[in-house]
Structures are given as C-alpha cells and as structure tokens.
Amino acid sequence: MKLILISLFFLVLLVVPSFQEKVTPLEYPNEKQYDEKWKNDEMGTNGQTIGQVGCLMSSVSNAIAGHNILIDGETSNPDTLNQFLRANDGYTADSGLRHYVVVEVNSTLIEYVGAEDSMTRSEIIEALQTKTKVLLPKVGNPHWVLLTGYDTEDESIYYVSDPGYAKETTTVDAISEWRIYTMDFQGPTPTPEPTPEPSPVRPVGYTHFDQCDDAWGDEIMGDDQHTICDYGDFMTSLAMALNGHNIKYDDKDITPKTFNGFLQQNEGYSDGYVVWHSVAASIDEENVKYVGKKESLTRDEVIEYLSNKTYGLIMDTEDGFYLCDGYDEALTEIYYVLNPSNKLLQSVPTSTADSWRVYYIEMLKGDDDDDDETTSNSFLIKDLNTRVVATFFALLIFIVFVSL
Ligand SMILES: *[C@@H]1O[C@H](CO)[C@@H](O)[C@H](O)[C@H]1NC(C)=O
Numbered sequence: 438m439k440l441i442l443i444s445l446f447f448l449v450l451l452v453v454p455s456f457q458e459k460v461t462p463l464e465y466p467n468e469k470q471y472d473e474k475w476k477n478d479e480m481g482t483n484g485q486t487i488g489q490v491g492c493l494m495s496s497v498s499n500a501i502a503g504h505n506i507l508i509d510g511e512t513s514n515p516d517t518l519n520q521f522l523r524a525n526d527g528y529t530a531d532s533g534l535r536h537y538v539v540v541e542v543n544s545t546l547i548e549y550v551g552a553e554d555s556m557t558r559s560e561i562i563e564a565l566q567t568k569t570k571v572l573l574p575k576v577g578n579p580h581w582v583l584l585t586g587y588d589t590e591d592e593s594i595y596y597v598s599d600p601g602y603a604k605e606t607t608t609v610d611a612i613s614e615w616r617i618y619t620m621d622f623q624g625p626t627p628t629p630e631p632t633p634e635p636s637p638v639r640p641v642g643y644t645h646f647d648q649c650d651d652a653w654g655d656e657i658m659g660d661d662q663h664t665i666c667d668y669g670d671f672m673t674s675l676a677m678a679l680n681g682h683n684i685k686y687d688d689k690d691i692t693p694k695t696f697n698g699f700l701q702q703n704e705g706y707s708d709g710y711v712v713w714h715s716v717a718a719s720i721d722e723e724n725v726k727y728v729g730k731k732e733s734l735t736r737d738e739v740i741e742y743l744s745n746k747t748y749g750l751i752m753d754t755e756d757g758f759y760l761c762d763g764y765d766e767a768l769t770e771i772y773y774v775l776n777p778s779n780k781l782l783q784s785v786p787t788s789t790a791d792s793w794r795v796y797y798i799e800m801l802k803g804d805d806d807d808d809d810e811t812t813s814n815s816f817l818i819k820d821l822n823t824r825v826v827a828t829f830f831a832l833l834i835f836i837v838f839v840s841l
C-alpha cells in the first residue's frame with residue numbers, strides 16, 4: 438500500500454512540468470535601457486536619458502531586432518534606434534516616442550497599428566502567434582515592456598522582455614494599456630534553434646523565502662531606515678541557505694525573521710543593513726564559516742560547490758543578491774536561483790553574477806527528514822499548482838478506495 442502511494446506520488450511529480458508551459462512564439466532580445474553603453478544618452482531635447490525614460494523606446498528596439506530589421510544597416514538596439522529617432526525628429530519635446538517616425542526605420546516592414554485600452558487573452562495569444570504583431574503593454578506608471586509569451590496554465594501572467602528590470606513576467610492586472618505594431622521579418626523568417634530539454638540539478642532543494650513576506654517584510658534591520666522588504670535581499674538569501682542546511686537558531690528553523698533577530702541582537706549589521714559575515718557565521722560556529730568573496734567562479738566550481746551540499750553560494754547581481762541553488766546539465770548557459778524579491782525568476786544566465794559570497798555550511802540532518810527524496814522535492818511540492826494538487830488527491834482517494 439505504502440509503495441503504491443509513494444510510486445503514485447512520484448508519478449504525479451513527473452507529470453507536473455507538462456501542465457505549466459511557457460510559450461514564446463518568437464524569441465526577442467532583452468537589451469536593457471540601463472546598459473552602461475547607452476544609459477546616459479539623451480533622447481528628446483529635455484535632457485532625459487535612455488536610462489531614465491527609455492523603456493518604451495528600448496522595448497521597440499528589442500521588437501525591431503527580433504524581426505532582424507536593420508536601422509541604417511545596423512542591428513537595432515536602444516543606441517541605434519535612439520540615434521535614428523534623434524536624427525529624424527522622432528521625439529516630442531518631453532522625450533515621448535513618435536510612432537510614425539519609428540515606422541520610417543523601414544516603412545515597407547513596419548506599421549504602427551495604434552493604441553488599445555485592453556486586449557483579451559485570446560486576442561493576445563492570437564497576436565503573439567502571428568510573430569509579426571508586436572504588443573507593447575504599459576505595466577507601470579509609466580513603464581513599458583515588450584510582450585513575448587503566455588503561459589498555458591497560469592493565466593494571470595505573461596512573459597515579457599523588460600528593458601528596465603530583471604523580471605521575465607508581468608501580471609495581467611498590471612497592464613493598463615497597449616501600443617501595437619506589425620513588423621515583418623527582414624530576410625527569411627527565422628526558425629528558432631530547437632533548444633535542448635532543460636535538465637535541472639538542484640542538489641539541496643531549498644525553500645524559497647520572499648523578503649516582503651507579511652511575516653517579516655516590515656521588520657527593521659540594523660537601523661530604522663531599513664526594512665527586510667526593502668533591503669533584506671542578502672540577509673534573506675543567506676537565511677534560505679542556512680535553512681536548507683538545517684542550521685537552527687535557538688532550536689528553531691531559520692527564517693528571515695529569526696535570522697534578522699539574531700543579527701540584531703549580535704550587532705550583525707553595519708551601515709544599517711549590511712550583514713557582517715563573521716557575525717552571520719557565528720550563528721553556528723561549528724557548522725557555518727564564511728569562505729569569502731569570489732570575484733568569479735567557473736561553472737565547474739559552481740557545480741562542485743553545489744554538489745557537495747556543504748556550501749551556500751550567494752550571487753551578487755546588478756538586481757540584488759540571489760541564492761544560487763542549481764545548474765542545468767543540458768543548458769550550460771544558466772544557473773538556477775532563488776530570488777528573495779521575485780519567486781518567478783528561477784534561472785539566470787551564468788554571466789549574471791558580478792561576484793559571489795561563499796559560505797561553508799555543513800549539511801545537518803533535519804528533524805523531519807524521513808528520507809532524502811522528500812527533502813529534495815520539498816521545493817517542487819510547494820510549487821504545485823492547485824490543479825495538480827487536486828489531481829493528486831483525487832488519485833489518492835481512488836487508490837485508498839480500491840485497496841479497501
Ligand atoms: C527594408 O526592408 C526591405 C526588405 O527586406 C529591404 O529590401 C530594404 O533595403 C529595407 N530598407 C531599409 C531602409 O533598410
């Protein structure tokens with residue numbers, strides 16, 4: 438009986454990935470408006486820069502590049518499109534984009550369709566599938582991105598190429614209006630390279646903590662200017678690492694709340710929110726040691742650290758700190774991460790790390806580890822969507838009935 442349930446359980450786990458699927462009919466680049474190469478370049482005549490207000494222009498440049506359309510013979514990016522627009526009176530006085538000037542980049546291939554207040558899900562999916570309709574939703578106040586895909590299961594999100602943030606998705610609710618173009622391909626329609634099936638390896642199976650969780654987000658860190666929600670990305674990443682290795686504080690599991698409490702009591706913060714590594718490691722002197730800051734790690738080193746399960750690898754990126762928890766055997770250009778400020782961002786290019794903070798953390802036996810498999814799958818289990826959970830329980834009940 439137990440065996441049936443266990444095998445059934447793993448069967449259900451295997452089925453999970455097929456339920457949730459990201460569909461991006463056309464792969465777009467994701468040049469960032471804040472790239473050093475152009476972020477300080479001015480747009481209109483009011484002195485504002487691409488880094489400050491270039492989100493819509495940068496999104497349009499990513500769309501043009503996705504269709505291989507050249508700008509004066511050069512690849513489209515925020516720099517080349519900005520230069521074209523400046524040379525052709527493409528901005529209003531306050532750096533607003535003149536869509537009819539964008540069209541002049543190549544008027545046989547680009548057409549500006551117009552603005553829409555709202556679009557239905559089926560309209561959006563249909564438009565994406567044409568590969569020539571370009572959808573630019575407004576997702577902030579004001580912030581514009583390029584829509585790249587949808588999710589077959591989760592109807593509350595869309596995938597985006599966001600020039601301003603590391604985010605790869607937007608929620609449906611965040612979208613307030615649209616700008617729409619059609620762009621044909623310059624040259625043949627690209628057939629996307631078949632990407633190999635991902636084969637993730639996440640040896641420890643950490644639990645994700647959201648730094649803005651109601652249970653601790655508003656708590657003060659070193660001084661009253663800094664809350665965990667606003668500044669606790671490193672502290673939360675390290676709390677995830679300690680928790681995953683079953684390090685305890687006062688016999689309790691470590692969370693951002695308990696870990697912050699420990700750091701507060703032991704003067705673990707400098708400058709209000711910067712964690713002193715020596716204090717952090719003193720939470721369990723025998724089992725935790727700060728190895729140091731590494732400017733770079735090779736993929737082989739990352740794999741060795743992760744496979745040994747006795748390290749916490751914290752990645753310093755331009756969007757904050759993440760806990761790196763895995764690599765992929767097939768996709769060698771990515772690492773898996775747990776991002777304390779965004780649960781959806783789960784993989785990043787290997788080049789994302791500006792530097793690393795490495796902790797040695799002994800893997801202690803947890804009180805609730807019956808066996809290793811349940812531990813390593815705990816992250817997955819938390820991610821199961823309701824439909825899968827429902828299927829699982831339905832099958833479970835069925836099996837119980839049959840065996841009675
Ligand atoms: C526009 O695209 C067409 C079709 O690919 C190409 O022949 C033409 O040279 C392009 N025009 C400009 C201005 O780049």
Ligand SMILES: *[C@@H]1O[C@H](CO)[C@@H](O)[C@H](O)[C@H]1NC(C)=O
Nearest residue numbers: 738741742744745746747748
């Ligand atoms: C990982 O484990 C292997 C085998 O136990 C050991 O030889 C190696 O030094 C460890 N690597 C690190 C980085 O600790």
